[in-house]
Amino acid sequence: MSGNNSIAHARKLVEQLRIEAGIERIKVSKAAADLMQYCELHGRSDPLLVGVPTSENPFKDKKPCSIL
Amino acid sequence: MGEMEQLRKEAESLKDQIIVARKGFADTTLQEAVAGTAVVSRVQLKTRKTLRGHLAKIYAMHWGAGLTQCVSASQDGKLIVWDTLSTNKVNAIPLKSSWVMTCAYAPSGNLVACGGLDNMCSIYNLKGKDGNVKVMRELASHTGYLSCCRFVSDSEIITSSGDCTCILWDIETGTEKTIFAGHLGDCMSLGVAPDFKSFISGACDYTAKHWDIRDGNCTHTLSGHESDVNAIGFFPNGNGILTGSDDATCKLYDLRSDQELITYQDATIMCGVTSLAPSLSGRLLLAGYDDFNVNIWDALKAERVGVLAGHDNRVSCIGVSSDGMACCTGSWDSFLKIWN
Numbered sequence: 001m002s003g004n005n006s007i008a009h010a011r012k013l014v015e016q017l018r019i020e021a022g023i024e025r026i027k028v029s030k031a032a033a034d035l036m037q038y039c040e041l042h043g044r045s046d047p048l049l050v051g052v053p054t055s056e057n058p059f060k061d062k063k064p065c066s067i068l
Numbered sequence: 069m070g071e072m073e074q075l076r077k078e079a080e081s082l083k084d085q086i087i088v089a090r091k092g093f094a095d096t097t098l099q100e101a102v103a104g105t106a107v108v109s110r111v112q113l114k115t116r117k118t119l120r121g122h123l124a125k126i127y128a129m130h131w132g133a134g135l136t137q138c139v140s141a142s143q144d145g146k147l148i149v150w151d152t153l154s155t156n157k158v159n160a161i162p163l164k165s166s167w168v169m170t171c172a173y174a175p176s177g178n179l180v181a182c183g184g185l186d187n188m189c190s191i192y193n194l195k196g197k198d199g200n201v202k203v204m205r206e207l208a209s210h211t212g213y214l215s216c217c218r219f220v221s222d223s224e225i226i227t228s229s230g231d232c233t234c235i236l237w238d239i240e241t242g243t244e245k246t247i248f249a250g251h252l253g254d255c256m257s258l259g260v261a262p263d264f265k266s267f268i269s270g271a272c273d274y275t276a277k278h279w280d281i282r283d284g285n286c287t288h289t290l291s292g293h294e295s296d297v298n299a300i301g302f303f304p305n306g307n308g309i310l311t312g313s314d315d316a317t318c319k320l321y322d323l324r325s326d327q328e329l330i331t332y333q334d335a336t337i338m339c340g341v342t343s344l345a346p347s348l349s350g351r352l353l354l355a356g357y358d359d360f361n362v363n364i365w366d367a368l369k370a371e372r373v374g375v376l377a378g379h380d381n382r383v384s385c386i387g388v389s390s391d392g393m394a395c396c397t398g399s400w401d402s403f404l405k406i407w408n
Binding site: 007013017018023026033039041042045048052057059061 | 329
C-alpha cells in the first residue's frame with residue numbers, strides 16, 4: 001500500500017472515531033426505564049404477547065357455517 | 069513524529085475516550101433495572117397457515133405494510149407475493165437470477181425488490197397498468213452480493229452488500245445517492261428506523277453500525293459479538309437495536325446510551341442466529357436459528373419463553389406483521405408458516 005493511501009485511510013478512521021466519540025449519551029438507567037415504559041404501554045395491545053381470541057383471529061380457520 | 073504515527077495515536081486515544089464515555093453512562097444494567105419485573109408467561113404460538121409453492125430453499129421474506137400480504141424469495145428463482153389469509157399467491161414473479169438472498173416490500177405496497185449473487189437490486193412494479201409484473205429498475209454498482217434491501221419510500225431503497233458497503237439509491241434514476249462505507253466485513257443485514265431517518269447494518273466484522281440517512285455519517289459502531297452479525301432490527305421504540313449472530317447469541321444495544329444492554333443466550337443453544345423480529349411492543353424477541361427452531365425471548369428479562377418448532381430445515385427468515393397479529397417464518401424446507 002502506498003504511503004499516501006495509508007495516511008488517507010488513517011485520516012478517515014480518525015475522522016470517523018471523532019464523530020462516534022462526540023455523540024450525546026444518556027444514562028443506561030434512563031434508556032432501560034424508557035424501554036420498560038414502552039413495553040408496558042404497548043404490551044396490552046401486543047397480540048403475540050397477550051394472545052388473540054379465536055373470534056378475533058383472522059388467521060384462525062373458522063369452521064364453515066351453513067345458512068339455514 | 070510522522071503524520072502516520074500521530075494519526076495512529078489519535079485513533080487509539082479516541083477509542084479509549086469512547087470506552088470511558090460509555091462506562092461513565094453505565095450507572096446500572098438492564099438486568100438490574102428489570103429485577104422487579106416478572107418474566108412473561110410461556111408463549112405458545114400455533115401454525116395457522118402454511119404457504120406452499122416454492123420449490124427450493126427460501127432465503128428471505130418481508131411483510132407488506134398492509135396487514136396480510138407478504139413477499140418471499142427462493143432459490144427456485146421466484147419472488148412470490150402471498151395473501152397470507154387465503155394462502156393464495158397474488159403474484160409469482162420469475163427472476164433473471166435464481167441466486168436470490170433478499171427481498172423487500174415497499175411500505176406503499178406498490179413495489180417489491182430482490183437481489184443476491186447477481187450483485188444487483190431489482191425493483192418490480194406490482195401495480196403496472198397492464199397487470200403484468202415487470203422489472204422497473206436494476207440497481208447495479210455493488211461489487212459483492214446483495215445481502216439485504218429495504219425501501220425508504222417508492223423512490224428510495226437501501227441495500228447492504230458483501231462488498232462491505234450499504235447504498236442509498238434513487239430508484240427513479242437508478243443511481244447511488246449515498247454510499248455508506250466503514251464496515252470491515254461483508255454487510256449481512258440492514259434495518260430502517262421507524263422514523264425513516266436512519267438505518268442500522270450488521271456485518272461480518274462482528275459489529276452493528278448506525279447511519280444517518282441524510283448526512284451519510286455512521287454515528288455508532290456497536291461491538292460485543294464474537295462472530296458475524298447476520299440479523300439486525302430496530303426495537304420498536306426506535307432507540308434500541310437487536311442483533312443476531314453466528315456466535316449463537318442475540319444482543320440488545322441502546323443508541324442513546326451507546327452500549328450493549330443485554331445478551332440473549334443459553335448454554336444449550338450452540339448454533340447461529342439467522343434472523344430476528346421483535347413483537348409489536350418489543351417485549352418479545354423472536355429469533356430464527358440454524359437448528360431449525362425459532363426461540364422466543366422475553367426481551368427485557370432475557371429469558372427464553374417459547375419455541376416455534378415446525379420447520380424441517382434452517383429457519384432463514386422471520387417477520388412480524390405490521391399490526392403485530394402474526395409472525396411469519398421462512399425456511400430452507402421451502403415452506404413459510406404463519407404463527408400466532
